[in-house]
Amino acid sequence: MSSIRLYRYEELLAIGHSPRGITAGVGTQRLVRVRPGVYADGQEWATAVPEVRIVARARALALVSKTSPVFSHETAAALHGAPLFGPRPDAVHVIATPERPGAAFGAVRHRGELRDEDVVDVDGLRCTSLARSVADVARTGTFEQAVTIADAALRGLCIPRAGVYLLDRADEFRETARDIARRSAHGRTRAERALDFADGRAQLPGESISRVRLHELGFRSVQLQVSVPGPGASDYYVDFGLVDAGALGEFDGALKYTDGKLRDGRSTAHVFDREKQREDWIRGVTQLPYVRWGWPHIRTAKTLGERLSAFGIRPPMR
Numbered sequence: 001m002s003s004i005r006l007y008r009y010e011e012l013l014a015i016g017h018s019p020r021g022i023t024a025g026v027g028t029q030r031l032v033r034v035r036p037g038v039y040a041d042g043q044e045w046a047t048a049v050p051e052v053r054i055v056a057r058a059r060a061l062a063l064v065s066k067t068s069p070v071f072s073h074e075t076a077a078a079l080h081g082a083p084l085f086g087p088r089p090d091a092v093h094v095i096a097t098p099e100r101p102g103a104a105f106g107a108v109r110h111r112g113e114l115r116d117e118d119v120v121d122v123d124g125l126r127c128t129s130l131a132r133s134v135a136d137v138a139r140t141g142t143f144e145q146a147v148t149i150a151d152a153a154l155r156g157l158c159i160p161r162a163g164v165y166l167l168d169r170a171d172e173f174r175e176t177a178r179d180i181a182r183r184s185a186h187g188r189t190r191a192e193r194a195l196d197f198a199d200g201r202a203q204l205p206g207e208s209i210s211r212v213r214l215h216e217l218g219f220r221s222v223q224l225q226v227s228v229p230g231p232g233a234s235d236y237y238v239d240f241g242l243v244d245a246g247a248l249g250e251f252d253g254a255l256k257y258t259d260g261k262l263r264d265g266r267s268t269a270h271v272f273d274r275e276k277q278r279e280d281w282i283r284g285v286t287q288l289p290y291v292r293w294g295w296p297h298i299r300t301a302k303t304l305g306e307r308l309s310a311f312g313i314r315p316p317m318r
Contacts, residue, residue, distance in 0.1 A: 154200025
């Protein structure tokens with residue numbers, strides 16, 4: 001994950017900014033005041049994804065704190081590299097023991113006991129472990145937020161290569177997160193539901209949210225990363241097998257056509273052409289209805305249901 005360079009107020013003065021210039025820079029958005037006394041370049045901040053901004057806010061708090069904070073919840077998940085769904089971009093989550101008074105500016109303070117194994121170091125910052133972070137979000141966040149982060153954790157831990165999902169490792173991680181969630185009197189049932197639903201075979205946040213919407217619509221038998229024999233030695237993988245409806249579906253985030261890393265230097269037109277060839281092959285081999293959807297279609301279950309219905313795909317009657 002890329003990072004945003006931070007500047008202490010004194011550093012800006014040392015490289016030639018005046019106090020008046022700093023104030024003017026913030027006013028014109030050439031500089032961003034990340035927190036009192038800590039700034040970032042305005043252009044760098046504007047082009048960063050929310051997760052990178054959240055990590056920058058954590059680093060800014062650590063810069064001005066007398067004691068090292070322990071970051072938690074969504075902030076810790078971002079530090080672990082997990083994608084977030086609907087995060088509060090201006091909030092930094094920290095855990096403090098009950099005897100610690102007060103709260104830092106811009107920090108969401110959570111009371112809680114921390115065991116030694118709950119705290120790890122990520123790039124010089126102290127934060128809750130991946131399992132503790134997943135458990136905390138599962139207890140306190142929305143179902144969509146919890147599933148997105150839990151899916152990402154399982155994806156990183158349980159998929160060593162394409163087509164392989166280590167179920168035993170996934171079950172072990174889920175049980176560890178459940179044990180952590182059970183320590184708290186708040187949100188245990190909510191955490192159980194999210195952890196039971198989590199599946200690392202969802203490769204993108206949009207796929208995680210799609211799974212939630214499909215469940216809300218009434219689909220109960222949904223396969224992930226369905227293997228389809230390809231024209232060569234390798235297989236194609238389709239995001240969703242809607243067994244209930246005898247159909248295939250894919251979340252089609254625009255990112256794959258704009259992100260240079262995913263395009264691997266190929267032109268957008270070339271990527272579109274390859275995708276069209278792949279889709280035609282899958283349709284021909286499986287003889288199943290095949291539908292794509294994107295972020296606008298998964299805002300609600302209703303919007304996804306309308307998209308599926310346009311292709312004659314409906315959940316089973318119950």
